[in-house]
Amino acid sequence: MKNLFLFFLFVGTSTLNGQNSNWLNKSSIGIEVGIGHSFPDFDKEQDRWKGAFYPAGEIRLILANRINQHWSIEGRIGLTGYALNNKSPEDNYILDFASPLISSGLSYHFKNRLGREFFAKLSIGGQLGYRGNFVDEYDSYQVEVKGNEVAYPFIRPEIGFRHYFKKRSRGSRFKTALEIGTYFRYNFNRLGVVTIKEPDLDLVLEPSGSIIGIYCRILFPVGKKRVKLERKRKEVLPPIIYNPRFF
Numbered sequence: 001m002k003n004l005f006l007f008f009l010f011v012g013t014s015t016l017n018g019q020n021s022n023w024l025n026k027s028s029i030g031i032e033v034g035i036g037h038s039f040p041d042f043d044k045e046q047d048r049w050k051g052a053f054y055p056a057g058e059i060r061l062i063l064a065n066r067i068n069q070h071w072s073i074e075g076r077i078g079l080t081g082y083a084l085n086n087k088s089p090e091d092n093y094i095l096d097f098a099s100p101l102i103s104s105g106l107s108y109h110f111k112n113r114l115g116r117e118f119f120a121k122l123s124i125g126g127q128l129g130y131r132g133n134f135v136d137e138y139d140s141y142q143v144e145v146k147g148n149e150v151a152y153p154f155i156r157p158e159i160g161f162r163h164y165f166k167k168r169s170r171g172s173r174f175k176t177a178l179e180i181g182t183y184f185r186y187n188f189n190r191l192g193v194v195t196i197k198e199p200d201l202d203l204v205l206e207p208s209g210s211i212i213g214i215y216c217r218i219l220f221p222v223g224k225k226r227v228k229l230e231r232k233r234k235e236v237l238p239p240i241i242y243n244p245r246f247f
Helices: 001-016
Strands: 019-037 049-052 055-066 072-089 092-114 116-128 133-137 142-146 151-168 175-187 193-198 201-205 211-232
Touching: 001 072, 019 175, 055 092, 072 116, 092 151, 151 211
Parallel strands: none
Antiparallel strands: 019 055, 019 211, 049 072, 055 072, 072 092, 092 116, 116 151, 133 142, 142 193, 151 175, 175 211, 193 201
16 A cells, blocks of 8 residues: 555656646737837948948837747737938938838747747838938038838848746736847838939938847737646656665
8 A cells, every 4th residue: 555655646746747837818919119220321432421320210019819839920010210320521411211010920939937938030011111202402412312112021030038027917817028039120122212412422322221129028918818838847756765674
């Protein structure tokens, strides 16, 4: 009887420590804020004009849906803005532009432990293009801006991690989550064509609008549907018990 008890103790201990389950909400809504840097693209090497600072910013509203333990999908709408600062020895000329965008993404989640998981994500989308034309006149130079693109389609790979807060969201059985990640957005179309004209120089600039940056988002659980997570643990064997009657 004693040996039978030890057998069941061994099986029970191994089962309890072999895996641990948890539940996450299936649907979430959230907001994301990102900052990054874009890239200049002049048509020739010269010493007059340089792309001094090309900051870009994004804000998005998110609807996310967890498919299973590892995969989730999401849709986003938002706004992306640029402030492309071009500098010469005499002046700074800033090309500023912002427009709405829409995108969707698929992400893979892994290494879920201690309320934190890592993910890799791939999104595709499009931003509304600039179709205006104008000319800025200054004392020593002139700038012609032409934008004829209907949209800027893009692809955006991301990596990052998600942290779940300890306390549940008010009015919900689930927890709010915080995501921090880095991304690279690659635009398939140029933002436009900018021509800087000086008495002895014609310089063409075609910024791509591609962005490398970081972002932070907060996700709030919605609905009552759940997804089960399985966390594996190391098996813990019971101690070996010495019984002198066996010898």
